[in-house]
Amino acid sequence: MNGDLLHILQFVISAVLMAGGIFFVIAGAVGVLRLPDFYTRMHAAGMTDTLGAEMILLGLIVQAGLSQTSLKLALIAFLLFLTSPTATHAVIGAAHHAGLKPKLGKYRALAPGEEPLAKSKAKAQAKSKVKSARKSRAKKRVK
Amino acid sequence: MIRSVIILLMVLAAYWLTLSGYFHKPILLIMGVISIFIVLALSWRMKILDSETVPYFHGKALGYYVWLFVEITKANMGVVKAVLSPEMEISPTITKVPMKQSTDLGRVTFANSITLTPGTIAMEMCEDTILVHALLAEMTEPSGFIEMSDRAGWAVSDPMLGVIEQGAG
Amino acid sequence: MSNQNSQSPHIILRVVSKILIPLIALFALYVHFHGDYGPGGGFQAGVIFASAIILYALIFGLEEAKRAVPPSWVRICMSLGVLVYGGTGVATWILGGEFLNFTSFAPDSTHAAGQHWGILAVELGVLFAVTGAMVAIFYAFGSREPDLKDEDW
């Protein structure tokens, strides 16, 4: 009876931890796809590497119980804790050194269906006008 | 150096036992001892036997990492909210954060803690400052960095940190 | 080496790699000695051991790596591996079996002790040869002159 309760507790704790980890992993992947430039994407990737990975590994440790497997999983958690910020720092440092310009200041994504800002719209229209004018001119020349 | 060798020996023995798990086979234990000495010889040849290779964190580090984990969880919430909201209002910022630690180990602990907290990444380490890229402008408040810096210095028991504080106070 | 004012821009990489190198090297030897019980063996162990040396060379430079693990040692290591592998075969010949027939190491054993020792010796040869070859390849490619100097871009 007692053993059953312990098993259920183990399952619940592990399920909660792993669900949280999965949430952060997927959110990080979505962030890497959505965010506007390299430097901001790095933040989303870092989110996956820290909390997502650690929570999934903790959930697995709870499942494995007191065994050699859980010791090895803890070792993996330690190694990821050590290497992932270092790799992140190296990547962003190299990009900065190579002269990749970060986007600074406020940024807001476009809502689905929303047109770009009025200015850029006007610009785009102007461009298309110029293009069509060029095209018509070219056509005339051909004629 | 002697202290580093002894601590590295203990760490490697624990690491071997964690990996191997065969306590009852004497031949594997003997091979473990041989392997540990090969690795020690290699690290001696590479001249990496010092306190940076084996950062003995005096047990205080455990408290630091618990605090850091709480910070990471809090910062993650903010980043997730910013990333998953449909408008995605972010304001990337670059700031300079001063480093007060005197040893390289303390500085590395501090910089890695900054990177581990999502939303802030240490980009480059100049003389006594770190260039930090932040996802949201409100994550660059100096008070948070100062607290993290103090705690990181405390975790590696930095000798300079106390001196600076006494001098200032 | 923890000098106070060494302001290299890569101190994070240096400190973390110094922690990782002994762990990688010992993991390689673990993979080698547990080839009987889990995944692994001489080849994989050799590659992992070489990668520990390569990490050192990446961070501290090729000169420093050549000081720690001289190229002459690497060449000796490569040939020693082949020698151990072939020597095991010759030893089985001398003991009266075929080439690399390990049962002749312990013909009276009931639980194939001869096989065990023979495979261990052969794997040791493979470990030496692969480590040597990997590090030699890295030294050869690393010494290539860069096409562009650092200041040019």
Place this chain on the structure above:
Amino acid sequence: MEQALHYLNVGTAMFLLVGMALLLGRLLSGPTLYDRILAVNSFGTKTVLFLCVFSLIIGRQDGVDIGILYALMNFIATIAVLKFFRYSALDVSMNYKRGNRGGRDRS
């Protein structure tokens, strides 16, 4: 209960694969080189997690060993690629002092 844990692990593995597929999109469409490196690095972390979950699904701990190895190799590979693109050579020391760039004479 064993069954439930099994299903939990299988579900986690599936979601990890979904995350990896999303990262593959960034890897293929990354505008700059560094986007791709970041995607590969993050992909490697997920691979380590997948290996751990998978080895618990099949009930053997060999996968965890490979996970340790992959975590280490992912780091070395990232450093090597970055170093190659930054210095276009692998033999430069990264332990130089500021101002004296590069570990060797290039005169």
